[in-house]
Amino acid sequence: MSKTPSLARRTKSFQASPTAALDAAAKRLAAEGHTVCNLASGEPDMEPVAAIREAAAKAAMGGYSKYTQVSGTLSLRQAVSRALLRDQGLSYQPDQIVVSAGAKQALFNAFSCLLDPDDEAILPAPYWVSYPEQIKLAGGRPVIVPADAAGGYKLTPEALSQALSPKSRLLVLNSPNNPSGAVYTDSELSALVEVALDHGLTIVSDEVYQQVLYPPARHVSPASLSAAAFSATVLISGVSKTYAMTGWRIGYLASPDPDLIRAAAALQSQTSGNPTAVAQRAAEVAWDLPPEATRHQLAAFTARRRLVLDALAEVTGTELVPPNGAFYGFLSIAGCLRRWREEAADAFCERLLAEDKVAVVPGSAFGAPDAIRFSFAVADDVLKEALVRLTQALRR
Ligand SMILES: Cc1ncc(COP(=O)(O)O)c(C=O)c1O
Structure with a gap:
């Protein structure tokens, strides 16, 4: 039966x-x-542009079919490191980067490694659909702070302060934002980061749309604002949106905190293992492309x-x-x-x-x-x- x-x-x-x-x-x-x-x-x-697809084809035909390092190959993480320096002036070493199957997995790794049961994650709304679910899956509690159209759908320092509690552990920022398209300016971001740092929050900064901007909008990462902000930020990004590579599933987490990097790599080693080897080769080429491409x-x-x-x-x-x-x-x-x-x-x-x-x-x-x-x-x-x-x- x-x-x-x-x-x-x-x-x-x-x-x-x-x-x-x-x-x-x-x-x-x-x-x-x-x-x-x-x-x-x-x-x-x-x-994706031809150079990216050619790199994948070459890798597939060249026997690039074995497990790689769980966090991604060294040469891929070096390419991420170069791109972060070139595009944002941010200096991350390859051993401060964990490459995953998309930014989605990198975010899941981050929430899982940062949230203890009942820890609160402050989440401005409108938010990307997966944040609250991933925070809950990690055992945390999303604290949703609405931002309205009149304010350009942006979180204000006042609203952030009001949402804080002794259980607040992290703040999720996503600029440029999905779904609203809001892009925080330097000064708006600085004001939020100041509140976050004052309260010892970790900032999970999802920057997957960092290159999809309409002038005069300019991308600013919280990690670029000060040494303290760099330490407190977990930067998430990937190739999906900038290089039209959604199906290739390559994203990453970058942080100067060696404990977080170790924990994220350990979690990934027990769940998915390395991101797809062939896609890693393609992403390496993507991240080295000049902006004109x-x-x-x-x-x-x-x-x-x-x-x-x-x-x-x-x-x-x-x-x-x-x-x-x-x-x-x-x-x-x-x-x-x-x-x-x-x-x-x-x-x-x-x-x-x-x-x-x-x-x-x-x-x-x-x-x-x-x-x-x-x-x-x-x-x-x-x-x-x-x-x-x-x-x-x-x-x-
Ligand atoms: C804000 C945001 N973060 C993360 C992701 C996930 O991107 P990936 O395809 O790299 O997993 C998306 C995809 O829609 C997104 O919009």
Whole structure:
């Protein structure tokens, strides 16, 4: 007699990523023959530049198929170290870097190594979907601090101070931000870092969109602000967004704290082991590319951002804070929800997919229930069609 497996209690708290679920739903509809505009998932539509793909092909054909060091090869970590120095003036040694299967795993390693049971992690909302779930999986407690459209969706030092408690352990910062596109200026970041340092917080700084910027926005890492900020920061980044390498799964954690590096490497050695060897070779080439190599990607995002801003400028009941970085439109539809007598954007997103065949993500996934997020890192014709359907649905 067959018996269904009984699951561990811990699985009750597992939430699948809503962006991945929506992406899958959109792909299902497309497979059924519908013309779907899929703006749910956050990945550049372009292919990585030829040099990156050639490096992977060469590695695959050249027998590069064995385990590597768990934290990534020395030459890859040297390439990360060079890129951090070149792009941000930050000096990390290769032994201060752990390369993982994407920034997602690097973040999970960081939360798992930093949070004791019931430690609080301060998380400004809107936030990237995986932070609260990963913090909870690590045994910590996310303390969500809302930031609104009027303030450009940015955490203020006052709000941060108010959220502090004796259990506060770390602050999560993500600039440029997914989903809002907010980019903190030097002085905004300095003010937050000062509060964090005064209270002995560790700063987990997710910088995966550091190169996806719309001038005059400029990327600043908290690690660059002072020697104390460098020590307190765990810097997370990866190749997914800058080099259009989402599927290659390479990201990293960098920190001058040898204990954290040892712990993250030990955790990874018992879970996934090294990131994929062939992808490591490709990422090494990516990180050594000059900025011009990916300028065409940024030019495409810049033009599409303009399309988004123009299309949504005049839609009553909505508000779009122009994104200064990343490639998402984060549209508050609070005015529309009041008109429709709805409490959250979830039902609108469901209808938009079912009736108009446009996949966007409800803001509830990001801790901002009266907004929707859509990616503009999609082909021009898909974006144009999606904007027509979306604006019609919002006006309906
Ligand atoms: C803010 C943020 N951090 C981390 C990640 C994960 O990136 P990776 O593909 O390197 O795991 C994403 C991906 O969407 C993201 O938006």
